[in-house]
Amino acid sequence: MKKKLQYGLFFVAIFFFFSCNNSKIDEKLNHQVNHELNKDCGEVHWTYNEDEHGPTNWKNLCDGFSACGEKSQSPINIITNEGIVDSNLLALEINYISTPVNIVNNGHTIQFNVSGNNTISISDKDYKLLQFHFHAKSEHTMNGNHYPIEVHFVNQYSSSDYSVIGVMFEEGEINELLTEFLPIFPESKGEYNSEKIIDLKKLFPNNLSYYNYNGSLTTPPCSEVVNWIVLKNTIEASNEQIEKFSKILNGNYRPIMPLNERKILMFNE
Numbered sequence: 001m002k003k004k005l006q007y008g009l010f011f012v013a014i015f016f017f018f019s020c021n022n023s024k025i026d027e028k029l030n031h032q033v034n035h036e037l038n039k040d041c042g043e044v045h046w047t048y049n050e051d052e053h054g055p056t057n058w059k060n061l062c063d064g065f066s067a068c069g070e071k072s073q074s075p076i077n078i079i080t081n082e083g084i085v086d087s088n089l090l091a092l093e094i095n096y097i098s099t100p101v102n103i104v105n106n107g108h109t110i111q112f113n114v115s116g117n118n119t120i121s122i123s124d125k126d127y128k129l130l131q132f133h134f135h136a137k138s139e140h141t142m143n144g145n146h147y148p149i150e151v152h153f154v155n156q157y158s159s160s161d162y163s164v165i166g167v168m169f170e171e172g173e174i175n176e177l178l179t180e181f182l183p184i185f186p187e188s189k190g191e192y193n194s195e196k197i198i199d200l201k202k203l204f205p206n207n208l209s210y211y212n213y214n215g216s217l218t219t220p221p222c223s224e225v226v227n228w229i230v231l232k233n234t235i236e237a238s239n240e241q242i243e244k245f246s247k248i249l250n251g252n253y254r255p256i257m258p259l260n261e262r263k264i265l266m267f268n269e
């Protein structure tokens with residue numbers, strides 16, 4: 001009887017030994033598979049909500065999103081009297097020409113894809129405009145305050161060197177460009193091909209004084225590859241336009257990220 005019990009215990013121990021080991025192997029395999037899958041984050045679902053898909057958890061949604069948890073992230077709060085005037089900075093040169101656009105609602109923003117040779121010149125480097133898109137409320141804040149809308153012009157020099165210009169909307173006069181395009185914005189995920197030629201100058205103030213700092217894309221993968229140019233001066237849109245546009249954009253702004261060791265430079269025209 002005693003012997004039987006001993007044998008019994010022995011087999012139970014063997015069983016547990018192998019089953020534990022098996023689950024460890026499974027875990028390892030699973031991790032490897034996930035790792036493989038997570039290299040391509042294109043289909044990963046992320047939102048601006050306060051849930052597991054929201055901004056505080058972007059960094060955990062996919063290996064390729066890990067930069068979202070790094071130290072030089074955007075947007076930031078700009079404390080306007082702490083900007084440092086830097087004599088090395090040059091006037092912003094915007095060489096945007098009138099261009100046909102393809103308007104996309106990609107589920108995160110309204111984006112205008114542009115073709116043609118639209119460039120900006122910063123520190124003797126020419127960056128090419130790829131697209132511009134909108135956030136409501138603004139992503140950057142000034143002294144803790146949001147503007148109702150911020151437009152981002154995404155310009156590329158190389159795959160690891162971008163410059164994004166942020167322009168704030170303020171409530172005021174009717175904005176001609178919005179008058180033209182608001183009625184045709186795709187309100188849900190979709191595309192609209194416009195034959196209209198767009199005059200990008202209508203989205204810039206006359207005075208191009210700016211704040212400058214190093215940061216990131218404000219959406220996953222949050223890559224820290226952006227030389228940010230945030231204009232000091234605003235453009236205007238009517239209250240009605242802002243309300244209608246904000247409804248479509250549906251709260252697509254990332255919360256403010258810490259400045260950490262970074263400095264905010266300033267160029268005054």
Ligand SMILES: [Zn+2]
Nearest residue numbers: 133135152218
């Ligand atoms: Zn943006």
